Amino acid sequence: MFFAPVVRTRAMSPAFRSFDRSFERFVNDAFFTNASRGFDVQQDDKAWTVTLDLPGVAREDLSINIEGTIVRIETGAQAKRAFKAAYELPQDIDADTSAAKLENGVLTLTLAKKAPVSNARQIEIK
Numbered sequence: 001m002f003f004a005p006v007v008r009t010r011a012m013s014p015a016f017r018s019f020d021r022s023f024e025r026f027v028n029d030a031f032f033t034n035a036s037r038g039f040d041v042q043q044d045d046k047a048w049t050v051t052l053d054l055p056g057v058a059r060e061d062l063s064i065n066i067e068g069t070i071v072r073i074e075t076g077a078q079a080k081r082a083f084k085a086a087y088e089l090p091q092d093i094d095a096d097t098s099a100a101k102l103e104n105g106v107l108t109l110t111l112a113k114k115a116p117v118s119n120a121r122q123i124e125i126k
Contacts, residue, residue: 021088047098048089048111055105056081062102064109066095071111091116 038053052073054062061079065072069092074084092114099110 045113047113048093048109050087050107050109050111052107052109053105054081054083054102054107057083057102057105057107059102062107064100066093066098066111068092071109073107 040051042049057075061075063074069089070086072086075082094112094114097112101108
């Protein structure tokens with residue numbers, strides 16, 4: 001069997017991006033099971049709850065950045081334990097109403113979903 005990766009452009013449908021992420025998750029779970037250990041994502045109507053094990057990381061050393069659908073978590077240079085990860089969620093995140101809590105080495109992120117805004121405009125028929 002021959003497997004050739006395909007590079008998709010922005011012109012491709014978002015459905016292909018979803019398929020690509022699903023395939024990547026499948027490969028990561030099948031071959032790199034240690035990468036997903038200590039990581040859990042749950043979802044409800046209003047938010048995602050991400051739980052991540054970060055033992056030995058102090059609250060002051062941790063930086064969490066939200067940009068659109070991407071959450072970046074990393075430790076500073078002075079931290080005892082280095083950690084750097086980025087996660088992409090399927091919908092924009094409302095950074096203003098999101099919260100983070102680090103307790104007993106477990107980081108819990110409550111990431112609020114941003115309501116989709118319709119840009120559709122009605123025009124007058126003449």
